[in-house]
Amino acid sequence: MQVIERGRGIGIGLIGSGFMGRAHALAFRNVGGVFPLAVQPRLEILADTPEQRAIEAATSFGFARATGDWTELVRDPAIDLVAITTPNRLHAPIALAAIEAGKHVYCEKPLATTLADAIAMEGAAKAAGIVTMVGFNYLKNPIIDTAREIVRSGEIGEITGFRGIHAEDFMADPEAQFSWRCEPEQAGGALADIGSHILSMARSLLGEVESVCGRLDTIHGERPLPDGSRRAVGVDDQANMLVRFAGRPFTASISASWLASGRDMQLAFEISGTRGALSFTQERFNELRFYKTGQPTGRKGFTTINAGPAHGDYAAFCPAPGHQIGFNDLKTIEVRRLLDAVAGKAPSDADFGDALMITRVMEAVRLSSQRQRWVALSEIDGALSSRSQ
Amino acid sequence: MQVIERGRGIGIGLIGSGFMGRAHALAFRNVGGVFPLAVQPRLEILADTPEQRAIEAATSFGFARATGDWTELVRDPAIDLVAITTPNRLHAPIALAAIEAGKHVYCEKPLATTLADAIAMEGAAKAAGIVTMVGFNYLKNPIIDTAREIVRSGEIGEITGFRGIHAEDFMADPEAQFSWRCEPEQAGGALADIGSHILSMARSLLGEVESVCGRLDTIHGERPLPDGSRRAVGVDDQANMLVRFAGRPFTASISASWLASGRDMQLAFEISGTRGALSFTQERFNELRFYKTGQPTGRKGFTTINAGPAHGDYAAFCPAPGHQIGFNDLKTIEVRRLLDAVAGKAPSDADFGDALMITRVMEAVRLSSQRQRWVALSEIDGALSSRSQ
Amino acid sequence: MQVIERGRGIGIGLIGSGFMGRAHALAFRNVGGVFPLAVQPRLEILADTPEQRAIEAATSFGFARATGDWTELVRDPAIDLVAITTPNRLHAPIALAAIEAGKHVYCEKPLATTLADAIAMEGAAKAAGIVTMVGFNYLKNPIIDTAREIVRSGEIGEITGFRGIHAEDFMADPEAQFSWRCEPEQAGGALADIGSHILSMARSLLGEVESVCGRLDTIHGERPLPDGSRRAVGVDDQANMLVRFAGRPFTASISASWLASGRDMQLAFEISGTRGALSFTQERFNELRFYKTGQPTGRKGFTTINAGPAHGDYAAFCPAPGHQIGFNDLKTIEVRRLLDAVAGKAPSDADFGDALMITRVMEAVRLSSQRQRWVALSEIDGALSSRSQ
Amino acid sequence: MQVIERGRGIGIGLIGSGFMGRAHALAFRNVGGVFPLAVQPRLEILADTPEQRAIEAATSFGFARATGDWTELVRDPAIDLVAITTPNRLHAPIALAAIEAGKHVYCEKPLATTLADAIAMEGAAKAAGIVTMVGFNYLKNPIIDTAREIVRSGEIGEITGFRGIHAEDFMADPEAQFSWRCEPEQAGGALADIGSHILSMARSLLGEVESVCGRLDTIHGERPLPDGSRRAVGVDDQANMLVRFAGRPFTASISASWLASGRDMQLAFEISGTRGALSFTQERFNELRFYKTGQPTGRKGFTTINAGPAHGDYAAFCPAPGHQIGFNDLKTIEVRRLLDAVAGKAPSDADFGDALMITRVMEAVRLSSQRQRWVALSEIDGALSSRSQ
Secondary structure, three states, rough: EEEEEOHHHOOEEEOOOOHHHHHHHHHHHHHHOEEEOOEEEEEEEEOOOHHHHHHHHHHHHHOOOOOOOHHHHOOOOOOEEEEEEEEHHHHHHHHHHHOOOEEEEEOOOOOOOOEEEHHHHHHHHHHHHEEEEEOHHHHOOHHHHHHHHHHHHHHOOEEEEEEEEEEEOOOOOOOOOOHHHHOOEEEEEOOHHHHHHHHHHHHHHOEEEEEEEEEOOOOEEEEEOOOOEEEEEOOOOOOOEEEEEEOOOOOOEEEOOOOOOOOOOEEEEEEEOOEEEEEEEEEOOOEEEEEEOOOOOOOOOOEEOOOOOOOOOOHOOOOOOOOOOHHHHHHHHHHHHHHHOOOOOOOOOOOOHHHHHHHHHHHHHHHHHHHOEEHHHHHHHHHHHHHHO | OEEEEOOOOOEEEEEEHHHHHHHHHHHEEEEEEEOOOOOOEEEEEEEOOOOOHHHHHHHHHHHOOEEHHHHHHHHOOOOOOEOOOOOOHHHHHHHHHHHHOOOOOOOOOOOOOOOHHHHHHHHHHHOOOOOEEOOOOHHHHHHHHHHHHHHOOOOOOOEEEEEEEOOOOOOOOOOOOOOHHHHHHHHOOOOHHHHHHHHHHHHHOOOEEEEEEEEEOOOEEEEEEOOOOOEEEOOOOEEEEEEEEEEOOOEEEEEEEEEOOOOOEEEEEEEEEEEEEEEEEEEHHHHHEEEEEOOOOOOOOEEEEEEEOOOHHHHHHHHOOOOOOOHHHHHHHHHHHHHHHOOOOOOOOHHHHHHHHHHHHHHHHHHHHHHHEEEHHHHHHHHHHOOOO | OOOOOOOOEEEEEEEEHHHHHHHHHHHHHHHHHHOOOOOOOOEEEEEEEOOOHHHHHHHHHOOOEEOOOOOHHHHHOOEEEEEEEOOHHHHHHHHHHHOOOOOOEEEEOOOOHHHHHHHHHHHHHHHHHOOOOOOHHHHHHHHHHHHHHHHHHHOOOEEEEEEEEEEOOOOOOOOOOOOOOHHEEEOOOHHHHHHHHHHHHHHHHOOEEEHHHHHOOOOOOOEEEOOEEEEOOOOEEEEEEEEEEOOOOEEEEEEEEEOOOOOOOOOEEEEEEOOEEEEEEEEOOOOEEEEEEEOOOOEEEEEEOOOOOOOOOOHOOOOOOOOOHHHHHHHHHHHHHHHHHOOOOOOOOHHHHHHHHHHHHHHHHHHHHHHOEEEEEHHHHHHHHOOOO | OOEEEOOOOOOEEEEEOOHHHHHHHHHHHHHHHHOOOOOOOEEEEEEOOOOHHHHHHHHHHHHOEEEHHHHHHHHHOOOEEEEOOOOOHHHHHHHHHHHOOEEEEEEEEOOOHHHHHHHHHHHHHHOOOOOEEEHHHHHHHHHHHEEEEEEEHHOOEEEEEEEEEEEEOOOOOOOOOOOOOHHHHHHHHHHHHHHHHHHHHHHHOOOEEEEEEEEEOOOOOOEEEEOOOOEEEOOOOOEEEEEEOOOOOOOEEEEEEEOOOOOOEEEEEEEEOOOOOEEEEEHOOOOEEEOOOOOOOOOOEEEEEEOOOOOOOOHHHHHOOOOOOOOHHHHHHHHHHHHHOOOOOOOOOOOOOHHHHHHHHHHHHHHHHHOOOOOOOOHHHHHHHHHHH
């Protein structure tokens, strides 16, 4: 009988224990069993308010300690990496404090509630040389890795079109309650909340955005509060955009809506090339519809590929095709890439710089909607370049 | 044994015998067996060039006479209705001549190759009081009739979103040959050729367009000629549009592309309302995906409805659900509505006025793309109003 | 202007004007416009009872004469071909009379209500040397022609499995009324009524049946009559079969049910080979799902092929892929093959001999269900061989 | 800052570290973060041969100790529960030893390689009063929990039909190598290996099997060995069955094949009732197609339900619908139910008794195939009842 020795590992401090806090915790627990890691994560401290909530979450998720004060967590010497899953407006102060304390930072999207904050955070992280990761988890899907390879390798020829959407229906009912998602100061709105996912997906496939022409609509101008009164909604319910990418000859059509009745998770796109096409929806995210020209006469059509060991990180979860990974597994892949970046094995594939680019695009869409004209990303760069002065 | 007496019926003159000419001929032959008609069509004259082609087509389609000269057909006293399936640039002269001769006119889309021609045709038809029909056949689909009823009745609540596309791939290969479709004078381009279908579909569901912001892209700037030389393409390969409809609170996203590799006939849309949604694609045009809020907990989802006798004109083709109608049957429905209009039973549901509205929208999209800004349809109305002076 | 001369053509006498009578009439009207024919059909006499119904149908379908007495039709010298769409129990007497009169016969399925009748009809037709066709229309689907070619050419290797079903729900409600379909003397029952379709489909793909092991279930033993009383059901609601085909190494699984709630037209199969597979459902009968081994790593999957001009007779209806044919078009193809057989261009692909083979298989299934054991088709051959003595 | 106290928990000994060993390890690691547990599992010992492999697996999965000798693990006082993921022939000796040592047992399917062993294991477990669980993980799917509720509650009326399959293609190539799966002594064959899944699924929905009529086919009689020689295959490639369930009025059709080219994981069924139907495939196991009679005219169809918090244990993984769980999550649910059973909170829902019933059904299918007739389960009961004497 051999007793297994374990290293100290990397100390994880998790702030927040809601939907995303739980997903982070599960991923940190699970990742070592799924992937061979250079360093194992150690679940050190969980912070939430009130403290009792933190204690309960720490107990069930397996953290060693709990606190009601996130500043305590950020300062703790046992912590190497701070994971932020708090309300959006706290992202900036916590991240900046963590960076100042020399911790690596894993932050849920959106990076910040203002472009200025996002710029500050990106600058601070770069200056400190710490590793960052932002939770654009849908990009971690193994079959999306394959989609990216297909696009980049030229397997479907030159790309000539892209049409994408992120549609859900959780605000489709005009009587759905007013929440933080309805406040611009909280980075609410369909564009920020879910549009950021399809924009980051498009960017990961097609490269940087060059210009946009967008239109934001607030269809339901008021929503009820718990006390029965109504409050004006300050954000968009829906965003429709024409988007140009640097060096690409076509205009993409991209939409986001949280009014799309019947849709739970339609993060979907179709990308066309001169020699093929890809069609994907997160509703069936273990599938990729693939078309390649040159099929024999009478055998033309889209092929439905099931995710399997041939695709990205799938094999780490299951050696057999068609068994499928789940949403939480996407988060496990994200955490693996984060830990690899911390270990210096590979750069972060979704760092604060990437998140800042998405923030800029959204800012450009808002400006375009106000001015009712096309806006180049370089118009937004004014704000960016001012930071380096 | 009873001998069946038949009336003289309505004399049909068909000009053109290609894809659409044949579809018209089949529809005129078939319609009397499918629908109870006030007057039966009589296949009188088929015109095409050269005359030999007309003779062969008349023989196989069942026309009584054939000619190589369409003016002869238009003038013939046995002709009551002229069906035009010629190259687009002939639509205007033939239609105007037919109207002048007092014939009813059934014209394939696009109505004309210029807005001025379209205006002239619409004006002449109205002045002459003849019946017109333009071949937006996809609107005749029985399940689309149901979709319209669902939208109009409020069954899915107030409409809050629309996303539509018409994508095919017949020009996806950069080496696909230059053809009349590549010439603006022939009303070529993805917007005119197929975008007109999704625009007419959107209009039939949502009403008149108010303003547009569009972008036309010519991805493949040159295409080969049969002799191996290359010719510059003067039309769009792809059109992406943001569209506002009169009295609607949302922005629609509409696209057209003939570069969409792998797509044979993706004329598709999703329409969202506060209490439900519809999703449709011509690729499976005997199906409608229908969502309605209020399903019991745990039973929420889109229902896939198969076309059946409960939907529009389906029952005329088959008394059992799920048996499916085909493309040519859509044309038969179109001809039935045309003949009903001629018989005075119901107005034409796609007359020159309707086609003119689509022509105006496309004109607005072109202007918007040139000026890179939103264009109101009323800006196009200048041209329209000038005709009445 | 050229006047088109027309030959006398082949005189059609149609008996019955219900669902199938109408489908026959439409097909005869339409077929000459769709296909180049050696001889055109001439709609001569329509028979139905009462005569008034025949007159109305003849008027709307375009027949020259009408009668209430089918024997008059069968004897008429202007009739070359008799099409039978009457209740099943009349198939045998009408067909035998028509054969005796030297007419070609086109008969709806089932061929007869007893095996003995089917044997007699097949024998008489063969002896008379007339052309016969039985209405297994689903086999005429262009994409099914492609499926057959794929199976026969070895494109998917040696066939190793087949699983098929025909499921509908028109009797799913235990309170669905008793009708002729519930009477064995009318050749009622799920096996005969719809099971015959999947059996003929399987046979057309795999060849002759060798032995069967089946089980027939009558789930709802009584059904209501219009007067509110209840009558015992004498036929099966459901048939499940294990089937062996001559020279094939595998056992097929085939089912038929008219209790399949929610199913309008699930005539479906999957056929597996050592190098590929096909999956089909009549619910989307313009599609064929096709799998072929040897796809590149990570690109494996079923390809959804849309019916197009590359498949069988599709091109005669439409030159563009993805436009789709409908149920009535299947009947048009059937009539075209019938007329080609009459013209001596090709043998009938579904003659009385083919229908007799299906009748024998159903007889074997019934015997197997009674005896609760496997039954070889050769056991049924006793009845067959007795006829030639 | 609060330090979290943890109890001793339940000591887990895992034997085997392949596909299933890994899945067990992940589930034990993960389960405490997902579900609130009465007692937490403690990853105590991992056994595999050679020992080095055990050490590596223990290190990556997080076990405290490793051994090359499973008997050591079984005897270890720190072990409360033994998880068996070894080759099938070791299931019986290990399980019997573990039961003798008073440990709870979690065993992968198939329970044993012979019916006699299965009977002995079931008897020993019952006598010892320990908790058992067998790995029919597909039954743990939250949407399958919903399917069961729908069937049991009568929501779709009286059940009138069932058609099921488990098809994969990993042996479709005739040149796929001979392996333990080709040996009957290893409980190989399509029926045992994958057919057991669809049989257990059917049983969980419909209750106990009463009689069967099956046919096993060995299509590829020889397969190559690594050295290039060929060895005769002693098991079935394909099983097709007619199945009757106690108290059910219909015959089910159930198939299993590992020759189904193109299929990765088609564990699929359709269940029909007098007032609705369910259709499911493991290929999209976060979806359930649901049909209910009584929809308004023209709105009839199957509804595609996405798994969400309203379904079974889904909410424990994710609070939002449509996000999807993965294969490993099914295993986590299984382990949760195992640990709840150990804690006395609920009985095991797939114990050795359940697995024995499936073993009996498979034995009856084999007997039926040999004798080419129906076999009642009571014929197999002879063997069972002998044990209690």
